[in-house]
Amino acid sequence: MKPGVVIIGAGHAAGQAAASLRQLGYQEPITLIGDEDYAPYQRPPLSKDWLAGETDISAVLFKPEAFWDEHNVRVLTNHTVVALDCTAKRIVCDNGESFEFSYLILATGGRARRMNCAGESLPGVHILRGLGDAIRLSDALHAGRHLTVIGGGYVGLEVAATARKRGLEVSVLEAEARVLARVAGQEISDFFEHTHREHGVKILTNVLANAFIGDDKLTAVRLNDGTELQTDLALVGIGLIPNVELADKAGLVCDNGIVVDELCRTKDPHILAIGDVTRHPNAIYGRDLRLESVHNALEQGKTAAGTIVGREKPYNQVPWFWSDQYDLKLQIAGLSEGYDKTIVRGDPDAKAFAVFYFRDGALIACDAVNAPGEYMAARMMIAKGACPDLKSLVDTTMPMKDIMMQAR
Ligand SMILES: Cc1cc2nc3c(=O)[nH]c(=O)nc-3n(C[C@H](O)[C@H](O)[C@H](O)COP(=O)(O)OP(=O)(O)OC[C@H]3O[C@@H](n4cnc5c(N)ncnc54)[C@H](O)[C@@H]3O)c2cc1C
DSSP, X not given: OOOOEEEEOOSHHHHHHHHHHXXXXXXXXXXXXXXXXXXXXXSGGGGTTTTTTSSOHHXXXXXXXXXXXHTTEEEEOSOOEEEEETTTTXXXXXXXXXXXXXXXXXXOOEEEOOOOOBTTTSTTEEOOSSHHHHHHHHHHOOTTOEXXXXXXSHHHHHHHHHHHHTTOEEEEEOSSSSTTTTTSOHHHHHHHHHHHHHTTOEEEOSXXXXXXXXXXXXXXXXXXXXXXXXXXXXXXXXXXXXXXXXXXXXXXXXXXXXXXXXXXXXXXXXXEEOGGGEEEEETTTTEEEOOOSHXXXXXXXXXXXXXXXXXXXXXXXXXXXXXXXXXXXXXXXXOOTTOOEEEEEEEGGGTEEEEEEEETTEEEEEEEESOHHHHHHHHHHHHHTOOOOHHHHHOTTSOHHHHHHHOO
């Protein structure tokens, strides 16, 4: 029997690749090797409904437990792959076990960026990437405690909203002048800052936390100017570092991610990479992207499976994301980076509006708050390279569908 496909990482992208391989009729062995305690699961609920206590662990699993056996996929948990030999087509795990492969898929995702500052290992200081982190954080979220979130990105703000729901006092510290500064325009930042303040969250911008204080547990966060903010808990939510080390050491090309083509192939024809860890071309934006999103993980998982079975379907889509905070659903189509103009459609005070982002007269992205029609239309227009009429766009009496049909 051939060694088959080995997938390193047992996250969203890995789970999808394995499922798609079987769906496409792949008959050889599939081995999924992950360093966590769990079979593939979904991370988004870890800052949202699961953390709020509204769902249990079975609801976050990527597939029901029985799925993997039923589809003859071998899932090895608590196995860390420590070496990759591209020539011998073999990987080695930390327990000495080694596996040969016909094809290898690297789906190693990323790890939470640390502050690397004094006190970071004190009890009470948390990160949130995996289910283990989420369980520790959830166990600590007792009503009446004070949680300080470091980093006003999506994950930090979602945890802030969830912690308020659970009755904690919450502060958010953001180094930039506004929350979500790296991913959204001023209008969206203003709206979310306002919403969080309405819910009692204290938001401090332009502040840099540089140490955690406490003897045997966290008692305060220290800022650059020496101010100490009393707190019981902290969440460090300052981004992700892609897990490229294994690929890098094996000689694969890495540059802020494992570099792959639109079929998810590395420079080695038998080694593919998918998900958060990849840097891949996107023809719609005309540049290489490294994305951290479920959509990207799922689509690259499907593409890699297609590439392996000889049904090649290049991956080239409009990126999309979402974020749930309080009663708000934010849906994001495209990438707003580099925009030179924004148009707001709808009313932020009514909590239903969308911000459309343009560059050189072209629509490049849309952030839609409780506005699914605007989000869907924007996604389709960006994919087609169509631009809506700007006057029509601000006219909320004109249906989005009509605006989209008339877009050129
Ligand atoms: C709290 C949270 C909320 C999120 N919310 C959203 C959201 O609302 N919408 C959205 O689109 N995206 C969201 N994301 C992002 C989304 O979850 C990721 O984009 C997605 O999980 C990426 O999947 P992946 O398979 O590429 O990587 P991962 O899910 O990170 O899986 C990679 C796996 O590989 C393992 N691994 C790494 N190295 C090795 C090794 N050497 N040996 C064995 N195993 C290894 C890792 O431990 C991990 O289990 C969220 C993420 C988090 C953490």
